[in-house]
Amino acid sequence: MTRYSPLTPPPRLLMGPGPINCYPRVLSAMSTQLVGQYDPVMTGYMNEVMALYREVFNTKNQQTFLVDGTSRAGIEAVLVSAIEPGDKVLVPIFGRFGHLLAEIAERADAEVHTIEVPWGEVFTAEQIETAIKEVQPKMLAIVQGDTSTTMLQPLADIGAICEAHDVLFYCDATASVAGNPLEVDAWKLDAVSVGLQKCLGGPSGSAPITLSDKFVKTVRTRHHVEAGIRDEHHQSARGPRIRSNYFDLPMIMDYWGDERLNHHTEAATMLYCARECARVHLEEGQEQVIARHKVAGDAMLAGIQAMGLRPFGDLKHKMNNVVGVYIPDEVDGEAVRETLLLQFNIEIGTSFGPLKGKIWRIGTMGYNARQDAVLNTLQSLETVLRMQGMTLPAGAGVDAALSTYAEAANA
Amino acid sequence: MTRYSPLTPPPRLLMGPGPINCYPRVLSAMSTQLVGQYDPVMTGYMNEVMALYREVFNTKNQQTFLVDGTSRAGIEAVLVSAIEPGDKVLVPIFGRFGHLLAEIAERADAEVHTIEVPWGEVFTAEQIETAIKEVQPKMLAIVQGDTSTTMLQPLADIGAICEAHDVLFYCDATASVAGNPLEVDAWKLDAVSVGLQKCLGGPSGSAPITLSDKFVKTVRTRHHVEAGIRDEHHQSARGPRIRSNYFDLPMIMDYWGDERLNHHTEAATMLYCARECARVHLEEGQEQVIARHKVAGDAMLAGIQAMGLRPFGDLKHKMNNVVGVYIPDEVDGEAVRETLLLQFNIEIGTSFGPLKGKIWRIGTMGYNARQDAVLNTLQSLETVLRMQGMTLPAGAGVDAALSTYAEAANA
Numbered sequence: 001m002t003r004y005s006p007l008t009p010p011p012r013l014l015m016g017p018g019p020i021n022c023y024p025r026v027l028s029a030m031s032t033q034l035v036g037q038y039d040p041v042m043t044g045y046m047n048e049v050m051a052l053y054r055e056v057f058n059t060k061n062q063q064t065f066l067v068d069g070t071s072r073a074g075i076e077a078v079l080v081s082a083i084e085p086g087d088k089v090l091v092p093i094f095g096r097f098g099h100l101l102a103e104i105a106e107r108a109d110a111e112v113h114t115i116e117v118p119w120g121e122v123f124t125a126e127q128i129e130t131a132i133k134e135v136q137p138k139m140l141a142i143v144q145g146d147t148s149t150t151m152l153q154p155l156a157d158i159g160a161i162c163e164a165h166d167v168l169f170y171c172d173a174t175a176s177v178a179g180n181p182l183e184v185d186a187w188k189l190d191a192v193s194v195g196l197q198k199c200l201g202g203p204s205g206s207a208p209i210t211l212s213d214k215f216v217k218t219v220r221t222r223h224h225v226e227a228g229i230r231d232e233h234h235q236s237a238r239g240p241r242i243r244s245n246y247f248d249l250p251m252i253m254d255y256w257g258d259e260r261l262n263h264h265t266e267a268a269t270m271l272y273c274a275r276e277c278a279r280v281h282l283e284e285g286q287e288q289v290i291a292r293h294k295v296a297g298d299a300m301l302a303g304i305q306a307m308g309l310r311p312f313g314d315l316k317h318k319m320n321n322v323v324g325v326y327i328p329d330e331v332d333g334e335a336v337r338e339t340l341l342l343q344f345n346i347e348i349g350t351s352f353g354p355l356k357g358k359i360w361r362i363g364t365m366g367y368n369a370r371q372d373a374v375l376n377t378l379q380s381l382e383t384v385l386r387m388q389g390m391t392l393p394a395g396a397g398v399d400a401a402l403s404t405y406a407e408a409a410n411a
Numbered sequence: 412m413t414r415y416s417p418l419t420p421p422p423r424l425l426m427g428p429g430p431i432n433c434y435p436r437v438l439s440a441m442s443t444q445l446v447g448q449y450d451p452v453m454t455g456y457m458n459e460v461m462a463l464y465r466e467v468f469n470t471k472n473q474q475t476f477l478v479d480g481t482s483r484a485g486i487e488a489v490l491v492s493a494i495e496p497g498d499k500v501l502v503p504i505f506g507r508f509g510h511l512l513a514e515i516a517e518r519a520d521a522e523v524h525t526i527e528v529p530w531g532e533v534f535t536a537e538q539i540e541t542a543i544k545e546v547q548p549k550m551l552a553i554v555q556g557d558t559s560t561t562m563l564q565p566l567a568d569i570g571a572i573c574e575a576h577d578v579l580f581y582c583d584a585t586a587s588v589a590g591n592p593l594e595v596d597a598w599k600l601d602a603v604s605v606g607l608q609k610c611l612g613g614p615s616g617s618a619p620i621t622l623s624d625k626f627v628k629t630v631r632t633r634h635h636v637e638a639g640i641r642d643e644h645h646q647s648a649r650g651p652r653i654r655s656n657y658f659d660l661p662m663i664m665d666y667w668g669d670e671r672l673n674h675h676t677e678a679a680t681m682l683y684c685a686r687e688c689a690r691v692h693l694e695e696g697q698e699q700v701i702a703r704h705k706v707a708g709d710a711m712l713a714g715i716q717a718m719g720l721r722p723f724g725d726l727k728h729k730m731n732n733v734v735g736v737y738i739p740d741e742v743d744g745e746a747v748r749e750t751l752l753l754q755f756n757i758e759i760g761t762s763f764g765p766l767k768g769k770i771w772r773i774g775t776m777g778y779n780a781r782q783d784a785v786l787n788t789l790q791s792l793e794t795v796l797r798m799q800g801m802t803l804p805a806g807a808g809v810d811a812a813l814s815t816y817a818e819a820a821n822a
Contacts, residue, residue, distance in 0.1 A: 068484070
């Protein structure tokens with residue numbers, strides 16, 4: 001018989017590409033006792049979550065709610081609900097999560113067309129427009145911030161292109177939301193999905209999404225009500241049925257909407273969590289939170305450069321909340337990470353695919369987009385690199401970060 | 412700008428068919444700060460969760476882990492991973508959740524065959540064997556405890572039948588696990604999925620599952636590694652690709668296994684939760700927990716009957732943890748529920764489908780399988796029925812429940 005001790009994890013400072021440490025208020029919210037699924041208190045919380053995430057997403061979209069799963073559950077719900085077998089989907093890929101969008105669309109039997117730029121770059125609006133003209137897809141699916149490369153794809157000019165060509169515009173903004181601007185209505189996005197575990201400062205496990213009226217109209221053509229709760233008002237089966245029950249967005253909309261048709265049992269604790277993440281974010285203020293991520297990211301970058309380390313990728317398009325750092329030739333990248341973790345309780349990230357073994361990724365997200373977290377990480381990295389035999393200008397990283405913070409305070 | 416107050420839900424006593432109140436220890440566990448996804452502490456917790464749920468499921472199955480979503484996410488993961496389009500699946504339906512299994516299998520393009528008994532009954536092993544012989548399915552998919560009818564399907568004799576006919580034996584035990592016996596290995600089950608929100612005393616949002624070696628071998632024939640993390644060791648694509656990325660069990664096994672191949676970002680808080688649910692359950696002891704559910708269910712049933720109310724269905728096959736109660740003709744069922752909720756902070760359940768408006772469902776699950784919860788519910792129900800104009804023998808319900816507890820203590 002196994003028993004195991006109570007949860008007593010070490011107090012890690014999570015400075016990787018996410019997940020990161022939760023805001024303390026978010027942790028507290030998750031220990032709140034439950035109410036029933038159709039309790040007026042619960043449906044009230046559901047409506048509040050919809051309103052709060054409309055603010056987070058900067059949208060008026062009625063259909064703004066949670067998918068119960070990790071951020072890739074949100075992605076799959078959007079794609080599998082919209083795509084009918086044979087539909088053309090265009091996926092511009094600039095990192096690992098572009099590959100993921102293509103893979104999920106392929107499994108939904110879309111005809112997937114991809115364009116790629118080298119890791120560390122982003123697309124121009126012209127490149128995307130050219131591909132849209134050539135492919136004439138039903139949907140454009142693109143990542144906003146891809147932590148695998150630290151790049152932030154500009155989206156502001158793409159919505160108008162999609163609109164002109166009658167293309168649904170979907171974006172996975174999991175890694176970028178709340179740390180970088182995201183203007184769903186102004187940028188004419190039709191669907192956006194995110195997660196809580198990056199700049200929103202929660203754990204993975206709930207995927208807020210927002211859907212434009214145009215997107216909703218498209219997926220509603222495939223609306224089927226579940227057997228067992230069908231009645232004379234809910235018979236309509238039109239387009240081919242969505243292949244997933246769990247990710248059937250029209251059914252989930254009927255559950256979050258006034259109809260309250262039974263679907264899954266809402267993951268109440270993760271709903272409490274998502275609600276508190278949004279409250280923390282909006283109470284501090286979106287612009288303030290993004291500015292806090294910007295200065296933390298700038299300070300980390302300045303510190304890295306002052307230490308003589310080289311950042312990865314096109315810095316004009318770097319996300320605020322993560323930086324890639326070339327691993328110096330003279331050190332063992334994994335040994336550095338392990339010493340930071342086990343001796344300093346600081347986690348920084350490794351990399352995937354073409355960058356594996358070549359760069360570390362250091363994040364400054366959510367609760368950890370803080371001066372003390374940046375300074376502590378830079379000092380500890382300097383110490384560990386010195387332990388590995390490197391010669392570094394003493395204190396140069398932390399001094400540069402302090403200067404960045406001082407300049408920001410005076411600006 | 413909307414803000415909304417901190418979470419201050421009323422202290423409901425959740426005596427419906429689930430979700431129910433969480434064990435306090437489970438709530439505390441969910442406010443634990445995170446560690447990183449590949450931190451040795453986290454992978455250690457993942458291994459502990461696998462070991463703990465092997466005990467909960469009474470199995471030696473290596474592949475015992477969590478699907479990140481509600482209990483229907485676990486169902487869909489099992490079905491969509493096993494079913495190739497055209498595969499025959501037999502679903503014996505004795506309530507709403509049988510319809511759900513059939514619906515999910517249909518969306519996976521299975522050739523679904525169903526047999527049904529009236530709500531309130533269960534199947535004999537002979538009925539199931541006859542249908543297996545006739546249909547010759549690849550899989551039998553059945554619910555153990557269907558809260559929509561309160562019935563518990565006997566499973567002990569079905570495994571041998573499935574084995575003799577080379578049929579995969581899958582069971583959704585969400586509502587029954589931890590409140591009723593479930594012997595995965597002894598009963599020769601090939602796949603079982605559950606949720607936390609019933610007798611395990613947690614919130615919805617994580618779906619523990621266990622898979623036999625035979626089931627694993629079947630789904631492994633469709634193993635595809637995700638683009639972007641493929642290398643020379645992970646090329647093999649054999650059977651038709653599983654249609655869902657999120658629910659691709661071979662990929663999720665590679666994430667939980669020694670390979671630790673990246674898939675989703677584990678919902679860490681729900682993993683903490685699932686771990687604590689299992690610890691609470693196993694520390695009290697499985698037999699003791701089931702006995703506690705049995706006496707609470709017996710006491711509730713005795714109380715209901717002593718009040719002159721009529722229970723629903725075949726009581727020989729009633730689940731320990733929920734009872735259906737015919738709504739007396741002279742009262743408004745929904746008004747009774749509303750008064751119980753708003754004036755007594757007690758939630759009892761309504762019903763679906765053919766039982767809608769005809770029965771209430773009263774649960775005694777997990778943390779709420781307690782004497783005080785049973786007594787309080789019976790007293791309050793008596794008071795509310797009296798408020799609605801019914802004449803009842805004063806205190807008969809609570810006295811009968813007290814007697815049941817006294818007899819159990821003396822047995």
